[in-house]
Amino acid sequence: MAPAEAMTVGGAAAKTAILAILLAGAAGYIWWSLANGSAAPIGTLILVGIVGGLVVALATIFVPRISPWTAPLYAVLEGVALGAISWQMEVTYPGLPMLAVGLTLATLVGMLALYSTRIIRVTERVRAVLGAAVLGVMLFYVIAFALRLFGIPMPLIHDAGPFGIGFSVVVTGIAAFTLLLDFDAIERGAAMRAPRYFEWYTAFGLIVGLVWLYLELLRLLSKLRR
Numbered sequence: 001m002a003p004a005e006a007m008t009v010g011g012a013a014a015k016t017a018i019l020a021i022l023l024a025g026a027a028g029y030i031w032w033s034l035a036n037g038s039a040a041p042i043g044t045l046i047l048v049g050i051v052g053g054l055v056v057a058l059a060t061i062f063v064p065r066i067s068p069w070t071a072p073l074y075a076v077l078e079g080v081a082l083g084a085i086s087w088q089m090e091v092t093y094p095g096l097p098m099l100a101v102g103l104t105l106a107t108l109v110g111m112l113a114l115y116s117t118r119i120i121r122v123t124e125r126v127r128a129v130l131g132a133a134v135l136g137v138m139l140f141y142v143i144a145f146a147l148r149l150f151g152i153p154m155p156l157i158h159d160a161g162p163f164g165i166g167f168s169v170v171v172t173g174i175a176a177f178t179l180l181l182d183f184d185a186i187e188r189g190a191a192m193r194a195p196r197y198f199e200w201y202t203a204f205g206l207i208v209g210l211v212w213l214y215l216e217l218l219r220l221l222s223k224l225r226r
Contacts, residue, residue, distance in 0.1 A: 011199040013203075015202075015203035025079065053081060067197055096218070096225065107176050108213075120180060126180070137174060172220050
């Protein structure tokens with residue numbers, strides 16, 4: 001493959017920055033609209049953003065070649081959802097969303113430092129353990145959602161007691177460490193001279209991880225406030 005057609009670490013970083021700007025721009029616009037009373041109902045915005053983002057994310061995962069088009073769309077949709085969720089949280093706990101944003105960025109920088117200095121090495125074992133942990137958390141959330149449809153709550157997710165807070169600390173930690181997998185995917189893709197569209201695909205993966213981390217930090221901080 002010609003050098004111009006292969007992905008690079010710098011290219012993936014640039015694509016990640018573009019997606020982050022789109023996400024932040026959409027979230028900021030929704031926040032401003034809700035603050036001025038000119039937006040759709042919060043529930044509608046959250047539903048459209050989350051469901052639309054999930055559909056686009058699944059399409060991207062199964063067909064990576066379309067990521068140059070779907071990754072930006074995903075960022076905008078998630079921005080809509082995050083803007084609505086963040087405004088709702090701001091009304092209840094003033095200042096908490098900005099704190100969560102700061103902690104998310106600090107975690108990103110910290111994990112990048114740990115990865116780049118090789119203090120933590122992403123080995124096959126690390127990939128397997130983190131992959132299993134992520135699948136376990138996702139399965140737990142799916143079961144919790146299904147039970148909630150029948151009126152059965154899952155206290156660990158929403159409870160502000162010691163066990164609920166402990167659960168959120170663990171899940172937030174898992175979300176933070178998955179960023180290492182995203183850095184590793186970018187570096188390995190560049191080393192293997194993956195097609196240029198993988199810059200968008202790996203950037204999409206990193207944004208997914210950051211969105212998850214932000215939401216878990218919001219949940220943890222809201223429990224601590226309660």
